[in-house]
Structures are given as C-alpha cells and as structure tokens.
Amino acid sequence: MLTCNYLGRFAPSPTGALHAGSLATALGSWLHARAHNGKWLLRIEDLDLPRCIPGADKMIIQQLMACGLEWDGDIEYQSKRTAFYQSALNELINSQKSFACRCTRKQIEDALLSLGHKKQRHEELMYPGTCRDKKDIVEPCAWRLRVDDEDLRKTVGDFVLRRADGIFTYQLAVVVDDALQGITHIVRGADLLDNTPRQIYLQKQLGYKQPQYLHLPLVLDENNEKLSKQTLAKAIHTDSPENCLKALQAAAKHLGLNDERLYQENASRVSKWLEIAIENYRAILKSE
Ligand SMILES: [Zn+2]
Known part of the structure; x- marks a missing residue:
C-alpha cells in the first residue's frame, strides 16, 4: 500500500470507453488529488462481468494515458479481489x-x-x-x-x-477496496451520492475509517439526462493531442475551471495544459 496523506482513486466500470461525463469525473478526481500533492489510483470495477465489455478496460486505460491522467501504482481489478x-x-x-x-x-x-x-x-x-x-x-x-x-x-x-x-x-466491493487500499478521498459523480450513506454505514460495521467524499456535478445531455452507456453517450476521441485537449477543455469547463490559458485555440501540450489546470484548481480550492 502506498503511504501518503492523500490517496484518491478513479474507479470506472469497463462497460464502455470514457465519454464526456466519465472524463470529467476522472479529471476532477485527478486534479483534486494532484492539487493536494496526493496519489491517485486506478481501479477497474469489473465485478458484474455480464455487464462488462471485453477490452473496455484497455480502452479506458489508453484514453487516460492519452489525456495525461496518469495514476500511481498498479491497476487493481475487482474481479481478482473477491477473496x-x-x-x-x-x-x-x-x-x-x-x-x-x-x-x-x-x-x-x-x-x-x-x-x-x-x-x-x-x-x-x-x-x-x-x-x-x-x-x-x-x-x-x-x-x-x-x-x-x-x-x-x-x-x-x-x-x-x-x-x-x-x-x-x-456496495461491499467498493467499501472493502477503499479501506484496504487506504483511500482517503473519494471524488466521484453525483449519481453515486445516494450510495454514500450506505457505504459509510457499512464502513462502520466493518470498523473501517471513513474517507472524505466529494461529489462532482454530472454532465447532462440535451434531455437533461446523465451521460451514460444507456443514453448512448459518445466515447471521447483521444486519437490525437488536439482531440485530447478538446476533451479535456470540455471537462475543465464543466468543472468550472476558469483560467483563460486552458481554453486558448492553440492550448499548449497536454502535460503543460494539466499543469495549468492543477494551478487553477488549487486557486479554486483556496478561495473556497
Ligand atoms: Zn429475504
């Protein structure tokens, strides 16, 4: 286990590639971790195998890498943690x-x-x-x-x-994983908000420490519905640095990042862009 004051994570289900909504969640939790000089883990939540799409984990991993959202340590797969x-x-x-x-x-x-x-x-x-x-x-x-x-x-x-x-x-898997991995901060989409009281209750029953929770606003489609596989949300394009930047810019806008440099036509390289985004996110955290 990594020892660190701040340990965050991103935990997608491999039911499809990342779309604008899941990228915003990934960026939000990554920025929250990096702005706190924390570590950020990647966990693939593939317990409900019938719902998983073969290869979706690889797609997600590739998309995160292309967008510069790098994680710390090894990727954990829930399907290997049933014991x-x-x-x-x-x-x-x-x-x-x-x-x-x-x-x-x-x-x-x-x-x-x-x-x-x-x-x-x-x-x-x-x-x-x-x-x-x-x-x-x-x-x-x-x-x-x-x-x-x-x-x-x-x-x-x-x-x-x-x-x-x-x-x-x-409910059980996420609580056990967060505790065993030592997760201190959970930053995730607001669609999971109504799961949180259950998870906190379960943590208490198992004698686990309670992490801090932050729920990010959801990206909605034109019908005001959450972007998801069910609503046929499109996968983000990460085949070129330009497309990655476009996807990151949309996610940043959704998260309320306001540094103009992030939205310039010719925004710089992804890594530079992420540095500016961390700076911007830190400023927002400070002003809160
Ligand atoms: Zn019964």
Whole structure:
C-alpha cells in the first residue's frame, strides 16, 4: 500500500470507453488529488462481468494515458479481489451483521405492498427485513446487511452484499477496496451520492475509517439526462493531442475551471495544459 496523506482513486466500470461525463469525473478526481500533492489510483470495477465489455478496460486505460491522467501504482481489478470481499462478508456473518435471504423481487414487492408501501420507481427495492431472523441457510441465497440506521431502513433497508448468483455487490466491493487500499478521498459523480450513506454505514460495521467524499456535478445531455452507456453517450476521441485537449477543455469547463490559458485555440501540450489546470484548481480550492 502506498503511504501518503492523500490517496484518491478513479474507479470506472469497463462497460464502455470514457465519454464526456466519465472524463470529467476522472479529471476532477485527478486534479483534486494532484492539487493536494496526493496519489491517485486506478481501479477497474469489473465485478458484474455480464455487464462488462471485453477490452473496455484497455480502452479506458489508453484514453487516460492519452489525456495525461496518469495514476500511481498498479491497476487493481475487482474481479481478482473477491477473496477480500468474501473475508469481509464472513466477518459480518460471524458477527450476525449479515443474514441469508432467498426472497425474490416479487416476494419483496408483495411484502412491501402488504406493509402499505406503494410501488417504488427506483430499480432497487427497499428491503422490509423479511429474512432477518430466519435461522436456516439454504444456498443459493443472497447475503444482506442488517441495517439498524433509521434513515437507511426507510430508504434502502437491509441491502445486498452478495447476490444469490455469487456476485459481490458494488456496495461491499467498493467499501472493502477503499479501506484496504487506504483511500482517503473519494471524488466521484453525483449519481453515486445516494450510495454514500450506505457505504459509510457499512464502513462502520466493518470498523473501517471513513474517507472524505466529494461529489462532482454530472454532465447532462440535451434531455437533461446523465451521460451514460444507456443514453448512448459518445466515447471521447483521444486519437490525437488536439482531440485530447478538446476533451479535456470540455471537462475543465464543466468543472468550472476558469483560467483563460486552458481554453486558448492553440492550448499548449497536454502535460503543460494539466499543469495549468492543477494551478487553477488549487486557486479554486483556496478561495473556497
Ligand atoms: Zn429475504
């Protein structure tokens, strides 16, 4: 593990190449780390393999390199770290903080309806605690976290740590990785904001230190929707230094960087441009 006062990270899922939105997040977290003289790690979140696109990790890596967003240390792949997630889950099971659940989506919906809850619009259902006190464990089953926090119970309930198909969830993996890698600052897109209370709660259950969080505004398309694979966001072009600069300029504009030198027609080389961007970002941090 790298020892450093500031350790940040960028953790893309390899579900496609970087688009304007994910580049803005990458640049934002990179600048935040560099402006603090910190280190910045790269982690590929490839646990949900069916959603991953073969080769997307290589594309992302190439795009980051072309844009000069270099990382420190080795790239970590979550798919190679499942032993860590299992051991954290075991710890929670042994301390009775996690329980087995075989409820189907339909059963959870019915349980919620019988409790007087309306159908929820979000994809994720608030879990009403049905299996909390069941003693028999029949595989395959999901493992959920026993949630005793009032607010979290109302919003998500006992959330899943490992799915019945054996895949560890984003919530568990990200919390374990951030803790084991010693991440001190998490700078990410605002779309992940509603995950943060769950992750902080899980950190507490595992006795982990809580990192600092900063959520960046999302880049929206003309329909005011978040840029994503689902909304067919276009990959940024990084095939030439000029295109990299264009993509970086758009990301910088989104982040509110205002140094004119960043937007000149003939902006200098990528490395020089990034130096100016760090300077600009530091000035913004100081003025806050
Ligand atoms: Zn259940």
